[in-house]
Amino acid sequence: MNRKKIRLGVLVSGSGSNLQSIIDHSEKDQLDARISIVISNNPDAYALERCRRHNIPAAVLDHRAFPERADFDRQMIEILHASGVDLVVMAGFMRILTPIFFRAFPMKIMNIHPALLPSFPGLHVQQKALDYGVKFSGCTVHFAEEGVDTGPVIIQAVVPVFEGDDEKILSERILKEEHRIYPQAIQYYAEGRLEIIGRTVRVKSSGKIEAASLVNPPVTIT
Ligand code: GRF
Numbered sequence: 297m298n299r300k301k302i303r304l305g306v307l308v309s310g311s312g313s314n315l316q317s318i319i320d321h322s323e324k325d326q327l328d329a330r331i332s333i334v335i336s337n338n339p340d341a342y343a344l345e346r347c348r349r350h351n352i353p354a355a356v357l358d359h360r361a362f363p364e365r366a367d368f369d370r371q372m373i374e375i376l377h378a379s380g381v382d383l384v385v386m387a388g389f390m391r392i393l394t395p396i397f398f399r400a401f402p403m404k405i406m407n408i409h410p411a412l413l414p415s416f417p418g419l420h421v422q423q424k425a426l427d428y429g430v431k432f433s434g435c436t437v438h439f440a441e442e443g444v445d446t447g448p449v450i451i452q453a454v455v456p457v458f459e460g461d462d463e464k465i466l467s468e469r470i471l472k473e474e475h476r477i478y479p480q481a482i483q484y485y486a487e488g489r490l491e492i493i494g495r496t497v498r499v500k501s502s503g504k505i506e507a508a509s510l511v512n513p514p515v516t517i518t
Pocket residue numbers: 309310311312313314315387388389408409410471474
């Protein structure tokens with residue numbers, strides 16, 4: 297069934313590997329979504345090169361040109377509304393947004409975080425997980441709201457942490473899962489299957505994983 301595609305506005309600041317995953321899934325027609333506009337606050341973001349290669353409209357809003365955060369947000373809202381965006385996707389976007397922005401897109405903003413929220417909110421979370429000595433980490437896609445990294449969780453992926461892992465190795469292992477779960481979260485949204493009840497997001501008629509437990513390091517006693 298050829299579903300109507302929702303229009304995405306993707307916010308980036310850096311490499312744009314999550315943007316690339318969304319582009320790839322969209323180009324392979326695996327997403328009922330298409331990218332209407334990409335906005336970067338960083339004129340040098342490699343994500344902009346990805347837009348050029350895929351003929352995706354992009355705007356650069358250098359946050360340093362805006363004396364007030366709210367002014368920056370208002371400009372972003374204007375561009376996103378002009379592009380008819382249905383869902384805002386923060387993909388490696390490193391600016392804190394103001395309440396004005398969240399009010400403009402209530403429960404229509406997603407973010408991806410490279411840890412299992414509510415554990416390890418904030419920055420450098422892969423190193424924080426290593427320093428804490430956790431045996432599992434992972435990534436979270438959530439609806440973004442005024443608190444940082446506090447919105448209702450949509451989907452999470454878990455990865456083991458191994459001896460000898462450093463920040464780079466763990467970040468790469470997590471990033472691989474980010475590139476899987478973000479397009480999935482967008483597709484659930486596009487299909488209208490996300491129901492928010494309080495803090496809980498229910499995915500209507502989604503499959504269920506085996507209730508197998510994951511143990512790291514492995515249990516060897518029987
Ligand atoms: C990713 O780990 C993402 O979770 C975090 O920024 C990192 C880089 O993202 N928000 P990308 O490669 O720019 O999409």
